[in-house]
Amino acid sequence: MIPKRRTMTDAPTHEVKGDFPIHFHYTVGIVGEKFFYGLKDKKMLAVTCPDCSTTYFPPKMYCEDCFTELTDLEFKELPQEGTLESFTKVFLDHRGNPLDEPYHLGLIKVDGSDTYFFHRVFGEPEIGMKVKALWNDERKGSLFDLKGFEKA
Numbered sequence: 001m002i003p004k005r006r007t008m009t010d011a012p013t014h015e016v017k018g019d020f021p022i023h024f025h026y027t028v029g030i031v032g033e034k035f036f037y038g039l040k041d042k043k044m045l046a047v048t049c050p051d052c053s054t055t056y057f058p059p060k061m062y063c064e065d066c067f068t069e070l071t072d073l074e075f076k077e078l079p080q081e082g083t084l085e086s087f088t089k090v091f092l093d094h095r096g097n098p099l100d101e102p103y104h105l106g107l108i109k110v111d112g113s114d115t116y117f118f119h120r121v122f123g124e125p126e127i128g129m130k131v132k133a134l135w136n137d138e139r140k141g142s143l144f145d146l147k148g149f150e151k152a
């Protein structure tokens with residue numbers, strides 16, 4: 001006789017209420033470090049896989065298509081324009097509270113890249129619209145050094 005498979009639906013569940021005071025530091029790694037230093041210098045750095053020619057922005061440590069290691073390669077600077085491939089309007093914060101000012105979050109394919117990048121989009125977005133990067137005057141090596149994108 002074959003034993004009944006246990007599934008997630010009939011497994012006993014337990015709930016623990018409360019807060020866990022966990023503090024951690026996230027390391028961005030070799031490739032992430034180059035990417036964030038690039039943003040600090042108003043540069044959008046990408047890496048191209050030497051085996052399958054996929055260009056990643058943001059850059060990756062390994063090619064997602066062929067698993068080639070990409071850490072020791074030369075990074076190239078992309079132009080600061082791209083195409084808005086999709087977008088959504090954000091009405092709630094990460095805790096579910098209504099925002100005073102909703103904003104648009106876009107899926108952008110930066111020119112010269114084969115991958116997509118999420119960031120804020122200013123103005124009235126339209127799919128297929130050419131966009132250009134907007135930078136903050138004060139930058140510290142963060143994703144928010146880039147304010148977002150607006151119509152080019």
Ligand SMILES: [Zn+2]
Nearest residue numbers: 049052063066
């Ligand atoms: Zn590849």
